[in-house]
Amino acid sequence: MKTLGILISGRGSNMEAILDAIDDGRIPARVGLVISNVVAARGLERARARGVEAIALDHHGHTREEHDRRMRDELDRRDVEIVCLAGYMRLLSSFFIESYPNRILNIHPSLLPSFPGLHTHRQALAAGVKLHGCTVHVVTPSLDNGPIVIQAAVPVMAEDTEESLAERVLQAEHRIYPQAVQWFMEDRVEFLPGDVVRIRGSGVSTDCVVSPRDRNP
16 A cells, blocks of 8 residues: 655645545555644644644754755655645755655645636636636646646636635645545556646546646647
8 A cells, every 4th residue: 555645734624635535445545644844733633633643844944955855754764655735835845856756746726827826816816717726736846837637626706705715615625636646546647748647547527627738739
């Protein structure tokens, strides 16, 4: 059985969605370690309450690479093969990303390539878009620009606030992130030229859109 590592900075709701999918048999894997760069992150206790080892590695007082080397060492001790960012609010060093090539996943609260970075729901409302959503992508050194694995679209309502839109997008995140992790654990993910991801034999529910992105048509 393959081993996951999960990085968090806050409450860890996407971490719990992944743990739920493991518990009910959808994801054939185990979580070897949860790491937070925030000592008081609520997700640490949530993980421990479910019997998952969880530690805090405070990034203060360390360079980015020093901190990432500490994380890499802890993950390697648990034989972690895939790393999932679940609300991890720090940029990763090139050293860390290169330690797990095509094996780091992130969930971003927008339909990439639209609205990368922070405050995505505010950006979507300001732009007046009618569809917003979320994206699971592979992490590369370029921010929020790695190959897309799966996306889910969420309608934007006239009465939406940042908070109401964020909550609806979060529900979609909890659906598609476990799906993407499942595909990786089942070795069904194929990387093609042009930053295209192909899922072998995927059957996706109608509220999710598999959306490989080819930047070089």
